[in-house]
Amino acid sequence: MNFAIIGAGAWGTAFAIHLSRLNHTVTLCPRRFEQALAISSARENTDYLPGIPLPPSIQLGHELTPVLMEAEVILLACPSQVLRETCERIRDNLSLATQLRYIVSLSKGLEVGTHLRPTEIISATLPQYGAGALTGPTNAAEFARGQPAAMTLGISHLNDFAAAVQTALSGPTLRVYTTDDVAGVEIGSCLKNVYAIAAGCCDGLKLGDNAKAALLTRALAEMVRVGQALGARPETFYGLSGFGDLVATCHGGWSRNREFGQRLGEGRTTAELLAGRKTVVEGYKTAESFNELCNARGIDAPILREIRAMLRDSKPPAQVLASLMGRELKRE
Numbered sequence: 496m497n498f499a500i501i502g503a504g505a506w507g508t509a510f511a512i513h514l515s516r517l518n519h520t521v522t523l524c525p526r527r528f529e530q531a532l533a534i535s536s537a538r539e540n541t542d543y544l545p546g547i548p549l550p551p552s553i554q555l556g557h558e559l560t561p562v563l564m565e566a567e568v569i570l571l572a573c574p575s576q577v578l579r580e581t582c583e584r585i586r587d588n589l590s591l592a593t594q595l596r597y598i599v600s601l602s603k604g605l606e607v608g609t610h611l612r613p614t615e616i617i618s619a620t621l622p623q624y625g626a627g628a629l630t631g632p633t634n635a636a637e638f639a640r641g642q643p644a645a646m647t648l649g650i651s652h653l654n655d656f657a658a659a660v661q662t663a664l665s666g667p668t669l670r671v672y673t674t675d676d677v678a679g680v681e682i683g684s685c686l687k688n689v690y691a692i693a694a695g696c697c698d699g700l701k702l703g704d705n706a707k708a709a710l711l712t713r714a715l716a717e718m719v720r721v722g723q724a725l726g727a728r729p730e731t732f733y734g735l736s737g738f739g740d741l742v743a744t745c746h747g748g749w750s751r752n753r754e755f756g757q758r759l760g761e762g763r764t765t766a767e768l769l770a771g772r773k774t775v776v777e778g779y780k781t782a783e784s785f786n787e788l789c790n791a792r793g794i795d796a797p798i799l800r801e802i803r804a805m806l807r808d809s810k811p812p813a814q815v816l817a818s819l820m821g822r823e824l825k826r827e
């Protein structure tokens with residue numbers, strides 16, 4: 496199959512390496528020309544995925560029109576807050592794209608202002624194509640090295656082409672499942688980044704394993720409640736894109752969201768941690784966006800609310816903990 500990957504951060508690069516291993520035609524498309532040149536000459540993405548060589552078969556492209564000419568599937572691997580502008584750039588460069596069928600998001604965040612999920616942004620900007628979301632517990636470095644993983648492809652019309660995409664993405668090191676609960680897979684993968692910040696705080700405050708297990712369990716319960724209120728199916732959150740990704744990210748020493756929370760727990764401020772930062776911490780903006788959405792829909796999400804207060808109102812992590820522990824007691 497012919498894939499165009501738009502966005503060459505850690506994840507887009509790792510996914511390109513995976514697909515080239517499966518002998519697909521892959522073009523990796525960085526936003527900046529200098530980045531395309533640098534990756535192309537070093538055959539390595541030294542800024543975002545250092546130490547992992549790019550197989551020679553991966554093509555680098557910067558101009559979208561020729562990149563999209565042969566593509567059957569576009570994988571969007573950019574931060575969620577720039578997904579809309581990325582889709583708009585794609586929309587303006589489709590004149591020669593005759594083979595294109597699906598646009599699949601690899602992003603995990605909710606757009607600020609609109610509260611839209613990645614596939615909703617794709618459908619709003621590129622309504623003529625099928626939209627899907629591919630999520631699960633997959634950190635870029637392990638994945639690029641070919642360590643085994645499993646993911647879920649959320650796609651509303653599970654037709655023959657969707658099955659062909661599932662088969663094309665799968666291989667000896669990746670098992671891909673499908674679901675038509677697109678909202679469920681996206682809500683789970685967006686929320687887990689927010690809860691990973693809280694899990695990192697537990698680490699920073701040295702609260703111990705009991706506290707972290709309690710947090711994750713109640714975060715999962717909140718995820719199910721929020722997701723169900725937004726139209727997703729509860730069982731989706733017990734799958735790879737919910738529970739699976741929550742566990743991996745909240746425990747992974749590699750997670751940028753978890754590490755961000757850890758530094759907050761150790762006493763650093765959000766301003767310090769975000770200043771000059773090159774890599775994305777999706778949970779930071781998604782906390783704000785999801786909290787607004789919950790308020791607008793009257794959904795009770797106390798963990799989310801407290802994390803947002805810590806990130807946006809500088810509520811000290813110890814006070815966040817006290818607020819959560821001091822809530823009215825109830826049945827599990």
Ligand SMILES: NC(=O)c1ccc[n+]([C@@H]2O[C@H](COP(=O)([O-])OP(=O)(O)OC[C@H]3O[C@@H](n4cnc5c(N)ncnc54)[C@H](O)[C@@H]3O)[C@@H](O)[C@H]2O)c1
Binds near residue numbers: 572575
């Ligand atoms: N890294 C992972 O392990 C991983 C795994 C699964 C999903 N994801 C998700 O994939 C998405 C991308 O994450 P990543 O890890 O590749 O990010 P990253 O921080 O490694 O890279 C960010 C990328 O976004 C680009 N970018 C920055 N501003 C931009 C703009 N205005 N327009 C277009 N591109 C811009 C940068 O050039 C860079 O290529 C996120 O939603 C993340 O949650 C990441």
Ligand SMILES: O=P(O)(O)OC[C@H](O)CO
Binds near residue numbers: 632744751752776
């Ligand atoms: O490094 P993080 O925290 O952005 O996590 C990366 C991915 O979302 C893991 O699935």
